[in-house]
Amino acid sequence: MNDKYKIPYMNACIRAFAKRFQLSVKSAFLYLYHFKGIHFLDEFYETEHLQSIDDAVDDLIVLCRKNGGQLQ
Incomplete structure (x- = not known):
């Protein structure tokens, strides 16, 4: 984790997902x-952090559904 903003960003995404x-x-x-959402945020941080948190949550929803998640 070279970027000092990575953990705060991941935390914000988790909190936004929880709120949604x-x-x-x-x-x-x-x-x-x-359902591999944390791994996704870590692996694709360089791309995802350039989008809004809401867009990242939308991406997490799609990814988790592909991996068996059932939240709607």
Whole structure:
């Protein structure tokens, strides 16, 4: 993690995801971890952080659904 903003960005995405689905932050993290959303944010940070947080959450929803997630 070379970028000092990476962890705060990932935290903001997790919190926005939690808010969108009315989950606790812990539940959102566990869901994203299980369905590869955390890995996605880490791997594609360079691209994702240039978009809005809402766009990142939309991307997480699509990715997690592809990996078996069921949140609508």
